[in-house]
Amino acid sequence: MADTDLNDAAPSRVTRLAKQAGGTVFTLLITFIGLLAVTFFISRVVPTDPVMSILGERATQAQIDETRTALGLDRPMWEQFGIYVWDALHGDLGTSIRTKEPVIDEIARYFPATLELSTIATIIGMLIGVPAGILAATKPGSLFDQIVRLVGLMGYSMPVFWLGLMGLLIFYGQLGWVGGPGRLDAAYDMMMQFEVEPYTGMILVDTLLNGRWDIFQNALSHIILPAALLGYLSMAYISRMTRSFMMNELGQEYITTARVKGMPEGRVIWVHALKNVMVPLITVVALSYSFLLEGAVLTETIFAWPGLGRYITDALLVADMPAVLGGTIVVGAVYIGINMFSDLLYRLVDPRAK
């Protein structure tokens, strides 16, 4: 009889999720090692000889041999790769040729700046993009819909450096409403270095944890413009996708069912449809977020923002391979991490996900 067709899914949902999380972590590990294989391969193929770039042109053969042994380059390839993976998993991404500092330490300084910026940008993009996309979808063709579309289109087509420079010119240069390039004014920069315990490397978070409201405000005035710019780009993407997801959901039969029950239009859209829109939207937001985290190089350059994108580009320009590859590994790891997180969230939101 039909009653027995009810799957035994509901009570064990949490355990199921936990199992899936375990599976995902495994996949993540495999993907990460795959990523390392690629960077390893690149590091052995590129014409810059690591020994030469450390010792310089005029090294003696003895010195070269010694360094080769120290770097493990005399061992078989597979063993080198094993060591490479082992080191990477323990946070050793090699030493920067340019600064002679461990790459991981440098990235630990640069990455929080990017994290802070992209997180705020993504929040701005979501807070504006999702409601805008939904409202546009409920009245397709309306003036509001046209405006959202136009503003979004501008976000796609305007050159970022132009927007950034205009923003600086107007809001910093002319109006003085925001701070200039960099994360802090020079004076606050000193205070930040000597008076604030750097728990996270994110200035907004650290100053709050240290109770330094003055530095927080200064940092906020600096981050607001680049965050708004990146938030705008993120908003353009998110609003467009939200609109199309919403249009699709509003055409579904369950929407009519909710109306048949006499539910007000607000509830039909913001509860019934939105719950369904959230499912594909998770992927979109994650994509937009990881895109920003990979380093919005142009924005970081214009705003003198010491972030990951800047770090990798600068390293690339002086052929600092360990730094470039280390940065690439971190970017890849971030990408994989966000993917895993959005995957889990997706399963949490969509009961149909296996």
Add this chain to the structure above:
Amino acid sequence: MTLLSVRNLRVTFDTETGPVEAVRGVSFDLGRERLGIVGESGSGKTMTGRSMLRLIRPPGRIEADAMTFDGTDLMAATETQMRALRGPRMAMVMQDPKYSLNPVMKVGAQLMEGLHQRDRVGRTEAYAKAVAALNAVQIRDPERVMEAYPHELSGGMGQRVMIAMMLIPNPDLLIADEPTSALDVTVQAEVLSILDGLVRDRGMGLIFISHDLRLVARFCDRVLVMYKGRVVEEVAARDLLNARHPYTQGLLNCLPRIGGNRGPLPGLDRTAEWAR
């Protein structure tokens, strides 16, 4: 006493290739009785039913010379007035529960939604009412079904959940669109007797949309036969199986002949129409 009166109802979809007329001048009156609507797939049964609730979405539009429900002019009513009617006054059991239930909301939440939102009924009371409604449609483990998501239900369970959901606010008019097509015979009989009881005891008006001519002939009082958006014949249900209209006869010819000692009747062959 007339509950619903419809005159010259038309539903038109303005498509890129020109207007498509899904309903072309349907008229009927409904008392506190069981009115069947039969007709092949695409003949406009669902669109007729939805017009009563004014829930045809763009690009579709409704026109009618008159459409009144219990004294309310449905064509002139504001959207707010319509919303007040939907649910507690008129409801519709949607055709395909697979698509008509919200896939990411628990069945229980969907059942209790009207009670919470409109009637401001508390948690325990709403829960009890929902469980009772599920019990009434022969669902044996209502507590589990309340916790389930729609994709975890079989087709027959989905139909019963849909019926329960629409009956909870006690509507005066129920439009039931293929409400029992996925139910097996005993459950179907049980569900029909519930609907029957509501018509007889509470004076509910019922529009029963179906492909199953035998079922309609047995269960309803009157039957509209629809073809290509028009009512081609209106007959008393007991006369349906002897109807004269060539289209109705054509539909009847699809039924297997009576007299053979086979098992349960297969009814109209629906496979071609359902497979779209």
